[in-house]
Amino acid sequence: MKIIVLVKHVPDAQFDRHLNGERYTTDRDESILSELDEYALEAALQLAEARGGSKAGNQVIALSMGPAGAVNAVKKSLQMGATEGVHLTDDALAGSDAAATSLALAAAVQRLGQDGPVDLIITGMASTDGETSLVPAQLAERLGLPQVTFASSLDVDGGRLVARRDADTTSETVEATLPAVVSVTDQINEPRYPNFKGIIAAKRKSITTLSLADIGLDAAQVGHSGSWTTVASAEERPPRTAGTIITDEGDAGIKLVDFLAAQKLL
Amino acid sequence: MAKVLVFIDNPGTALKKSSLELLTLARSLGESVVALNGELHSSVSTTLAEYGVSTVLRPSSEDLDDYLVAPKAAYLAAAAQSTGATIVLLDNSPEGKEIAARLGIRLSAGVITDVVGVDADGTAHKSVLAGSYNTACKASTPVSVLTVKANNVVPEPAAAAGAAETVTVEVPAGSTAAAARITAREQKVASGRPDLTDARIVVAGGRGLDGDFGPVEELADALGAAVGASRAATDAGWISHDAQVGQTGKTVSPQLYISAGISGAIQQKAGMQTAQVIVAVNKDAESPVFEIADFGIVGDLFDVLPQATAEIKKRKG
Numbered sequence: 001m002k003i004i005v006l007v008k009h010v011p012d013a014q015f016d017r018h019l020n021g022e023r024y025t026t027d028r029d030e031s032i033l034s035e036l037d038e039y040a041l042e043a044a045l046q047l048a049e050a051r052g053g054s055k056a057g058n059q060v061i062a063l064s065m066g067p068a069g070a071v072n073a074v075k076k077s078l079q080m081g082a083t084e085g086v087h088l089t090d091d092a093l094a095g096s097d098a099a100a101t102s103l104a105l106a107a108a109v110q111r112l113g114q115d116g117p118v119d120l121i122i123t124g125m126a127s128t129d130g131e132t133s134l135v136p137a138q139l140a141e142r143l144g145l146p147q148v149t150f151a152s153s154l155d156v157d158g159g160r161l162v163a164r165r166d167a168d169t170t171s172e173t174v175e176a177t178l179p180a181v182v183s184v185t186d187q188i189n190e191p192r193y194p195n196f197k198g199i200i201a202a203k204r205k206s207i208t209t210l211s212l213a214d215i216g217l218d219a220a221q222v223g224h225s226g227s228w229t230t231v232a233s234a235e236e237r238p239p240r241t242a243g244t245i246i247t248d249e250g251d252a253g254i255k256l257v258d259f260l261a262a263q264k265l266l
Numbered sequence: 267m268a269k270v271l272v273f274i275d276n277p278g279t280a281l282k283k284s285s286l287e288l289l290t291l292a293r294s295l296g297e298s299v300v301a302l303n304g305e306l307h308s309s310v311s312t313t314l315a316e317y318g319v320s321t322v323l324r325p326s327s328e329d330l331d332d333y334l335v336a337p338k339a340a341y342l343a344a345a346a347q348s349t350g351a352t353i354v355l356l357d358n359s360p361e362g363k364e365i366a367a368r369l370g371i372r373l374s375a376g377v378i379t380d381v382v383g384v385d386a387d388g389t390a391h392k393s394v395l396a397g398s399y400n401t402a403c404k405a406s407t408p409v410s411v412l413t414v415k416a417n418n419v420v421p422e423p424a425a426a427a428g429a430a431e432t433v434t435v436e437v438p439a440g441s442t443a444a445a446a447r448i449t450a451r452e453q454k455v456a457s458g459r460p461d462l463t464d465a466r467i468v469v470a471g472g473r474g475l476d477g478d479f480g481p482v483e484e485l486a487d488a489l490g491a492a493v494g495a496s497r498a499a500t501d502a503g504w505i506s507h508d509a510q511v512g513q514t515g516k517t518v519s520p521q522l523y524i525s526a527g528i529s530g531a532i533q534q535k536a537g538m539q540t541a542q543v544i545v546a547v548n549k550d551a552e553s554p555v556f557e558i559a560d561f562g563i564v565g566d567l568f569d570v571l572p573q574a575t576a577e578i579k580k581r582k583g
């Protein structure tokens with residue numbers, strides 16, 4: 001099987017995150033592999049391992065689009081066990097919205113399919129920065145492929161995949177033929193940590209760098225010029241400040257109700 | 267006047283509050299047209315007319331529910347093209363966002379999710395980075411596709427009722443060919459409590475409950491609230507995953523959020539810090555949740571919650 005996993009390099013949510021510059025793009029210093037993409041990578045690794053791993057010709061290609069630092073997301077993926085890495089990078093890509101991002105990723109997937117068909121494209125359920133969940137569906141639409149989003153389990157048998165999705169009031173079983181685009185939730189598995197062996201092995205794995213020209217796009221189709229949405233203004237919300245803190249002396253429940261009554265919340 | 271297309275999926279016999287909100291918003295932006303999927307009951311027809319809808323579109327095929335989103339997006343794209351709509355509104359559910367995503371590509375239209383307000387010129391307002399920024403965004407394309415969060419518009423019927431005519435829209439042939447099929451659907455049991463995403467009050471519990479959601483549920487019922495949870499609690503299997511609030515769960519913006527036995531990790535805060543009032547009960551005074559709580563109680567939730575529940579019942583008589 002040939003599986004492409006989309007891995008995004010995102011600002012670490014543990015730190016304050018900022019929108020900067022004239023066009024309010026996210027500041028990408030202190031970025032890491034999006035935690036939600038680790039579930040996608042784990043799902044791909046499990047599918048490949050169940051089929052004999054890389055020795056049996058299974059490929060798990062980690063693909064990241066982003067500035068120079070995004071190569072770190074690819075490196076971490078290789079340490080976890082991806083067989084190859086691809087870093088799509090070009091200054092013109094900066095500021096791409098979901099539409100422009102999905103265009104570039106679709107072109108990259110097509111390029112990676114030139115030396116052998118791609119069976120599956122797996123992504124996380126959302127990026128931990130933009131959080132729109134638009135890219136997987138847009139990628140599927142652009143590639144004309146079935147999409148199975150928010151999968152909480154995934155099985156592949158021959159040319160067919162079966163997944164489970166849990167919504168609020170229903171839980172569904174879905175089937176699609178390969179190739180397909182799948183996004184997975186954090187319920188699907190427990191991502192592994194890179195071990196020492198994996199870290200050493202990753203050093204020998206190749207990372208291919210692709211530019212816009214390599215995927216047949218020009219600068220006007222991506223970045224701000226290729227995006228279909230613009231941010232007109234962004235205002236930082238004043239951080240919430242702590243209010244009254246009391247220590248329970250046996251009557252905190254009553255004081256809680258007094259507080260709710262004073263706030264007219266009862 | 268701009269035409270605004272509102273997608274309403276399987277309303278059953280009555281429109282949901284979030285649909286009424288979309289219709290009210292649509293009317294403030296132009297002439298509203300509805301693209302409906304599923305049966306059109308006469309009660310729904312009446313409400314649509316009351317909300318000033320001029321036209322109700324229906325798909326030519328009845329099997330859109332058998333597939334994941336792709337054919338719904340194809341139908342909606344055809345509906346937008348045939349009516350010349352320049353704004354398309356959908357609800358902000360995961361499915362609404364995905365239909366919007368594919369629709370955006372089909373119409374070459376910018377998509378904005380998590381919208382809380384729309385100006386007359388189509389500028390949409392939303393908050394990003396876990397509620398830390400308020401932004402104004404606009405599609406630079408002729409058509410814009412917006413998914414709107416619930417509870418940001420007060421539903422209001424039109425001054426004069428419309429007379430909605432029904433028109434069938436041809437669903438493009440082949441739109442099911444590359445779509446995933448839904449082969450089984452299980453209905454989950456309803457809790458009888460308000461829906462978490464639109465509840466006015468949420469009482470949420472975390473690892474501190476140690477397996478016993480009783481105190482949280484009893485307080486929620488006394489307040490008429492929905493029950494939420496941290497991921498530690500859902501992962502432990504104490505409550506269903508649907509109750510999870512946070513980055514990988516639901517985002518809630520209630521008037522009141524009561525957090526009990528939850529530390530307030532960044533991923534949990536991401537889902538609740540736009541609540542108007544936050545109350546926290548936690549044994550550990552160092553818990554990060556106290557940094558954002560309007561009213562914090564350092565104490566054992568097994569003492570505090572039952573006492574509060576009893577007091578509320580007493581006051582409510």
Ligand SMILES: Cc1cc2nc3c(=O)[nH]c(=O)nc-3n(C[C@H](O)[C@H](O)[C@H](O)COP(=O)(O)OP(=O)(O)OC[C@H]3O[C@@H](n4cnc5c(N)ncnc54)[C@H](O)[C@@H]3O)c2cc1C
Pocket residue numbers: 035036186471472473474475495496497498499510511512513514515516526527528529530531532533534537547548549550553565566567568
């Ligand atoms: C990719 C990713 C996504 C995530 N998404 C989410 C998400 O959507 N939602 C989410 O919630 N988390 C999410 N998490 C997990 C998050 O990081 C925290 O681990 C989780 O929120 C912790 O849950 P908790 O606060 O209930 O547990 P803990 O952190 O263990 O805190 C329990 C708290 O209960 C208090 N306590 C214990 N006993 C009592 C008592 N008797 N009375 C009062 N207080 C008591 C303790 O002092 C402690 O502060 C995510 C993590 C990752 C990596």
